Amino acid sequence: MPIRILPQEVVARIAAGEVVERPASVVKELVENSLDAGATEVSIEVKGGGLELIRVADNGVGIPSAEVPLAFQRHATSKLSSADDLDRIATLGFRGEALPSIAAVAQVSLLTRSAQDPQGTYLEVQEQGVVRREGRGAPVGTTVTVRRLFENVPARLKFIRSRASEAGRVQQVVHQFLLAYPEVRFTLILEDRPPQVGGGTGELRDSVAAVYGPESAAAMLDLRPGGEGSIAVSGLVSSPGLTRSNRNAITLLVNRRWVQSRLLAYALEEAYRGFLQEHRHPLAVVNLHVPSEEVDVNVHPAKSEVRFRDESRVFGALQRAVRETLVAASPVPSIAPRSLAPSGGPSPQAGAFPRGQAYPRAEAYPNRVQLPSDGETVTAGPPMTPKERLPILRVLGQLQETYLVAEGPDGMYLVDQHAAHERVTYERLQDQTREGQPLTQGLLEPALVEVPLALEQTLRDRMGLLESYGFQLEPFGQGSYLVRGVPLPLSGQPPSVALLELLEEMERGKDAQDPEEHLLQALACHGSVRAGKRLALEEMQALLRQLEGCRQPHTCPHGRPTIVHLSATRLEREFGRS
Ligand code: ADP
Numbered sequence: 001m002p003i004r005i006l007p008q009e010v011v012a013r014i015a016a017g018e019v020v021e022r023p024a025s026v027v028k029e030l031v032e033n034s035l036d037a038g039a040t041e042v043s044i045e046v047k048g049g050g051l052e053l054i055r056v057a058d059n060g061v062g063i064p065s066a067e068v069p070l071a072f073q074r075h076a077t078s079k080l081s082s083a084d085d086l087d088r089i090a091t092l093g094f095r096g097e098a099l100p101s102i103a104a105v106a107q108v109s110l111l112t113r114s115a116q117d118p119q120g121t122y123l124e125v126q127e128q129g130v131v132r133r134e135g136r137g138a139p140v141g142t143t144v145t146v147r148r149l150f151e152n153v154p155a156r157l158k159f160i161r162s163r164a165s166e167a168g169r170v171q172q173v174v175h176q177f178l179l180a181y182p183e184v185r186f187t188l189i190l191e192d193r194p195p196q197v198g199g200g201t202g203e204l205r206d207s208v209a210a211v212y213g214p215e216s217a218a219a220m221l222d223l224r225p226g227g228e229g230s231i232a233v234s235g236l237v238s239s240p241g242l243t244r245s246n247r248n249a250i251t252l253l254v255n256r257r258w259v260q261s262r263l264l265a266y267a268l269e270e271a272y273r274g275f276l277q278e279h280r281h282p283l284a285v286v287n288l289h290v291p292s293e294e295v296d297v298n299v300h301p302a303k304s305e306v307r308f309r310d311e312s313r314v315f316g317a318l319q320r321a322v323r324e325t326l327v328a329a330s331p332v333p334s335i336a337p338r339s340l341a342p343s344g345g346p347s348p349q350a351g352a353f354p355r356g357q358a359y360p361r362a363e364a365y366p367n368r369v370q371l372p373s374d375g376e377t378v379t380a381g382p383p384m385t386p387k388e389r390l391p392i393l394r395v396l397g398q399l400q401e402t403y404l405v406a407e408g409p410d411g412m413y414l415v416d417q418h419a420a421h422e423r424v425t426y427e428r429l430q431d432q433t434r435e436g437q438p439l440t441q442g443l444l445e446p447a448l449v450e451v452p453l454a455l456e457q458t459l460r461d462r463m464g465l466l467e468s469y470g471f472q473l474e475p476f477g478q479g480s481y482l483v484r485g486v487p488l489p490l491s492g493q494p495p496s497v498a499l500l501e502l503l504e505e506m507e508r509g510k511d512a513q514d515p516e517e518h519l520l521q522a523l524a525c526h527g528s529v530r531a532g533k534r535l536a537l538e539e540m541q542a543l544l545r546q547l548e549g550c551r552q553p554h555t556c557p558h559g560r561p562t563i564v565h566l567s568a569t570r571l572e573r574e575f576g577r578s
């Protein structure tokens with residue numbers, strides 16, 4: 001075929017394919033326009049999964065009547081005037097592509113009025129252009145109606161899944177906007193269901209309640225005001241007791257634009273390390289405020305990806321903000337079952353929910369660390385990580401050879417001896433290795449260990465890592481190794497058992513994201529006192545003192561609690577004393 005310039009409508013459809021992938025992308029583009037127009041109320045109506053009808057109505061500034069036809073021309077926008085503007089985009093839209101792209105694949109009508117115009121303008125647009133234009137009475141604002149989406153693009157229709165699943169995607173998009181714009185009131189009418197209304201209070205927590213329910217909203221922690229130079233981080237993140245089995249409840253916003261970013265999601269989850277059990281994920285709405293010249297949003301036609309000038313700074317700012325919030329707020333889980341708690345607002349005891357369910361708001365905890373509020377000056381220096389604190393505890397005894405029973409300032413505490421010891425060992429190993437001085441127990445007589453074939457590769461790959469944690473190993477030919485030293489926490493076991501068990505653990509975790517962290521956790525686990533071991537009073541006292549010295553005493557390295565609390569008030573209530 002000879003080279004030809006493509007006809008206009010083919011170009012339009014190709015371009016439309018990038019912007020308008022499915023009904024939810026139409027909703028996204030239209031709502032973005034409403035928000036750019038300063039709307040405080042946006043209503044979204046969807047029928048037939050969006051294929052039959054999508055209508056987005058707003059009370060924004062509207063389009064002046066003279067400009068209305070321009071809105072449907074490709075690369076026509078009121079949001080940019082020069083190429084320089086591209087370096088500091090403050091609006092959600094800027095490409096001038098959405099309306100013409102939608103019109104290329106659907107029938108579109110628009111009713112709009114700006115405050116300057118005495119009456120509104122009604123416009124009907126089809127693939128071939130404007131087919132009707134007339135004046136009409138209308139309130140200030142804009143309503144865009146999209147019908148028969150993709151009817152002229154059978155190829156696209158084939159990729160559309162069921163109407164119900166498309167409607168579900170629309171709902172997700174609306175949820176993202178709710179979380180990004182709490183000051184805007186959204187109404188969503190899906191098919192024939194009653195309208196769902198949310199937002200408009202300006203409180204992110206209210207929007208979280210609208211999307212994830214009030215219980216989850218109450219269990220979210222306010223991110224401590226923080227940041228890193230020109231980058232500010234704000235939002236809500238779940239306390240460790242509230243988790244999901246997938247990452248769908250992680251919402252990342254950059255300058256209030258919802259973005260897909262594996263990097264930022266990773267930074268967030270890294271901050272939860274040691275707080276969550278494996279395969280559990282947090283809920284979060286995190287807004288990163290980055291100067292517009294430091295972020296490039298013009299990466300993808302759907303504008304859902306961004307690039308940062310200094311990625312590592314953004315990563316660090318996010319991770320630190322979340323980490324500090326978690327550490328500062330990490331409560332001792334309370335034993336009080338929820339059904340017995342009196343009704344009323346959350347208070348330190350009354351609102352404490354058992355593990356696995358929602359925690360009350362973090363502010364309710366008396367042991368929350370006080371931090372300088374806005375406006376107070378903080379002396380220069382590295383950012384301070386507030387230390388979690390344990391109350392001073394007095395050991396009373398041991399229960400089931402598994403739990404330490406202790407008395408504290410506010411009632412009774414139970415400590416899981418294995419989890420607590422794991423935490424202590426973990427932090428010790430971490431410190432020693434960081435300082436490059438692993439504590440090794442040298443063996444008077446080196447032990448000869450036969451490493452099974454299945455584990456030999458793991459050993460070869462991880463030799464350096466094992467040595468950095470205190471193993472001293474020497475190849476002795478044909479799968480045999482001489483163990484000359486073992487990490488101190490493992491010194492109570494036969495060296496061959498210590499090494500082989502650890503290798504098996506590493507083999508199991510060979511796909512772990514972070515092999516070093518995996519090894520560290522395995523070492524802490526194998527080097528710690530088991531449940532079922534009787535401890536002397538002095539051993540128990542020593543363990544509690546060591547736990548008090550930990551940076552993160554409330555959870556074991558896998559995120560399980562080390563300690564639970566039965567409050568004095570609760571005891572009084574149980575015994576009918578109050
Ligand atoms: P972009 O948003 O990238 O500018 P669009 O094709 O989405 O491109 O919209 C084109 C123009 O139409 C916008 O720049 C804006 O001036 C106007 N417009 C579209 N929707 C609305 C709306 N809901 N309220 C006010 N103006 C709108």
Ligand code: MG
Pocket residue numbers: 029032033092093094096098099
């Ligand atoms: Mg737009």
